[in-house]
Amino acid sequence: MERLDKWAELKVRVCSDCSRGHLYEIKTGWCLFCEHLQSNNGERTKDFVDVIVGFMGSEESEYRIERPHIKAIIMDMLVASMDTSSTTVDWALSELMRHPKAMKKVQKELEDVVELERMVEESDLEKLDYLSMVVKETLRLHPVAPLLVPHAATEDCTVNGYHIPKKSRVIINAWAIRRDPSAWTDAEEFIPERFEGSDVHVRGNHFQLIPFGSGRRRCPGIQLGLTVVQLMLAQLVHCFDWELPNNMFPEELDMSEALGITVARAKHLIATPSYRLHK
Numbered sequence: 001m002e003r004l005d006k007w008a009e010l011k012v013r014v015c016s017d018c019s020r021g022h023l024y025e026i027k028t029g030w031c032l033f034c035e036h037l038q039s040n041n042g043e044r045t046k047d048f049v050d051v052i053v054g055f056m057g058s059e060e061s062e063y064r065i066e067r068p069h070i071k072a073i074i075m076d077m078l079v080a081s082m083d084t085s086s087t088t089v090d091w092a093l094s095e096l097m098r099h100p101k102a103m104k105k106v107q108k109e110l111e112d113v114v115e116l117e118r119m120v121e122e123s124d125l126e127k128l129d130y131l132s133m134v135v136k137e138t139l140r141l142h143p144v145a146p147l148l149v150p151h152a153a154t155e156d157c158t159v160n161g162y163h164i165p166k167k168s169r170v171i172i173n174a175w176a177i178r179r180d181p182s183a184w185t186d187a188e189e190f191i192p193e194r195f196e197g198s199d200v201h202v203r204g205n206h207f208q209l210i211p212f213g214s215g216r217r218r219c220p221g222i223q224l225g226l227t228v229v230q231l232m233l234a235q236l237v238h239c240f241d242w243e244l245p246n247n248m249f250p251e252e253l254d255m256s257e258a259l260g261i262t263v264a265r266a267k268h269l270i271a272t273p274s275y276r277l278h279k
Ligand code: HEM
Pocket: 076, 077, 078, 080, 081, 084, 085, 088, 144, 145, 148, 149, 150, 211, 212, 213, 214, 216, 217, 218, 219, 220, 221, 222, 224, 225, 226, 229
């Protein structure tokens, strides 16, 4: 009910330049496109929208991009990036709270690399090896899109003796692969150290770990997704110590999964932060 009421409050605003209606807040009176077109004078750093707007109506470019395409691309990016990234951070923080030793190890790494006088920055991430292992292990245990996205065979093929006719719908169970005992020891356990000295990555070259899929239709947002998740998680555990409510023991934290296209925690993670930086 609450959510419906919120939608009812939303008013369609009209851009004062192109006169099209938009559902989002228009700060300048212009919509996203007109805002970008008006301020495309080299004074500010170009963003992603500037780059695609630059292709609009261009005769020379091999791409024919117009407003509806840009809207669809931005919508695709928002839908594909928001839940996936935030859910991964939620699972990572939950796992760290269930494993206080791992939490201490990440915080110690952050203290050594960043210290406690400032916040973590994106440029610090490449030096945070243990944090990167924690994120990999989280994506192994909690692939947010457990069945990836349905694929279709473009030609007849045979995999492991199974014939797959052209145009069949193929669904990959990434969730089951990550707990395959022939690929992982103690598959159910959260052990970031398993990636120490290992070249197994999440980018789709190692089929035992494919939280972003693999091949030409794998997630195109891998780099952005990993950066956002690592930076958010680093900031949360660098800036704050976290405590579970009612003196709950770490192992009592409920890790049940909710069913959905992306698999989130069934119950919200409730934890109390206390600030730990010196500034
Ligand atoms: C932790 C973060 C993320 C995870 C775990 C994730 C995971 C996935 C997975 C599993 C797929 C399906 C791949 C397949 O079926 O083979 C996918 C597709 C996709 N992702 Fe992500 N994603 C993340 C972040 C992002 C971000 C940040 C963006 C863009 C800004 C993005 C854009 C897309 C798009 C556009 C597709 C569809 C690709 C296609 O159909 O060709 N994702 N993602």
